[in-house]
Amino acid sequence: MNDIDIINDILKGNNRKYELLVDAYQRQVMATCMGFVHHRDDAMDLTQEVFVKAYRALATFQGKASFATWIYRIAVNTCLEHLRKKKKKQTLWLFDQGNDRMEPSHTQTPQHEAEQNELQQQLQSAIDSLPENQRIAFVLSKYDELPQAEIARVMMMTEGAVESLLQRAKKNLQKKLSSLAKEF
Amino acid sequence: MNCSTFQQQIWNDASQLGFAEKKALTEHLNHCAECKAISHQVEAVQQLIDSEKNINTDAMMSQRIMNAIYAEPSPRNITWGNLSYKLMVAASVAVAIAIGTSLPILLNNNSSETTTTMNEMAYLDDVTLEGLDSWLIEP
Structure with a gap:
């Protein structure tokens, strides 16, 4: 049963079939969300929001793009919307940031752990500070391991444009990371 | 090959390079401090990405999503x-x-x-x- 058949069944009223789509794409959507928010609980909430949004809009899915491309688009837009809302509450967010992000491994000494945690946050900040389009292309390429052709379909641009975005993203990251060179 | 080419190889997943390219890159990294530093940075970024993208979701994640779906009205087909x-x-x-x-x-x-x-x-x-x-x- 392909995605289109599943969607047709759901639109006929068999909403239990949606679980097939959730199981098939949950991992990819979660990876995309992690790439944007770097926090497990936030990413899980966003993953749920993405699937609910997709369900509400299912009747508008025309099958011109694959369901995967469509849901990646919803995931990217939902994450960007979440980050914009969060930016408005930045003062409060910065206060909580230390506890919010991914927890470090517990197999190291406390000092090493703290250093690793700080390094991890700096790396996350470097990714987060990329311009929006570069960041989307970078997340889809590195977190979801999508080929450039698929990224181009999700972002509705040419493959050449995506390649250029990825090159610029890597250059920008390199610049930002070079200042952290001592930490490595 | 110059530093720019090696740095591009580092960013484009060095593990997928051919034997000769890999050997050339390893030799270059042995004597180029700048490219070696970049290699370490890219490795750190890749480690972060791997740890984040492979994070375990809640075992009940599907159920949680489906519970939210069941609370929604049925999506209307365009008739x-x-x-x-x-x-x-x-x-x-x-x-x-x-x-x-x-x-x-x-x-x-x-x-x-x-x-x-x-x-x-x-x-x-x-x-x-x-x-x-x-x-x-x-x-």
Whole structure:
């Protein structure tokens, strides 16, 4: 049963079939969300929001793009919307940031752990500070391991444009990371 | 090969390089401090990405999503029934806008437009008369 058949069944009223789509794409959507928010609980909430949004809009899915491309688009837009809302509450967010992000491994000494945690946050900040389009292309390429052709379909641009975005993203990251060179 | 090429290889997943390319890169990293530092940075970024993208989701994640879905009304299929209703609403709005924009023009007796029309009529009259004159004279 392909995605289109599943969607047709759901639109006929068999909403239990949606679980097939959730199981098939949950991992990819979660990876995309992690790439944007770097926090497990936030990413899980966003993953749920993405699937609910997709369900509400299912009747508008025309099958011109694959369901995967469509849901990646919803995931990217939902994450960007979440980050914009969060930016408005930045003062409060910065206060909580230390506890919010991914927890470090517990197999190291406390000092090493703290250093690793700080390094991890700096790396996350470097990714987060990329311009929006570069960041989307970078997340889809590195977190979801999508080929450039698929990224181009999700972002509705040419493959050449995506390649250029990825090159610029890597250059920008390199610049930002070079200042952290001592930490490595 | 120069540093720029090696740095590109580092970013484009060095593990997928061929034997000769890999050997050249390893040799280059042994004596180029700048590329070695970049290699470490890229490795750290890749480690972060791997740890984040492979994070375990809640075992009940699917169920949690499906519970949210069951609370939603069924997604409406686009049938002719609700499509024609939407078209009717859109058509009514379009007619209302058309009436709203054209009514003041129809009702408003604009003097400048009248003048133009009168001038045009006068011009036409002259032309017609000239034509008539020539027609009257020529035969």
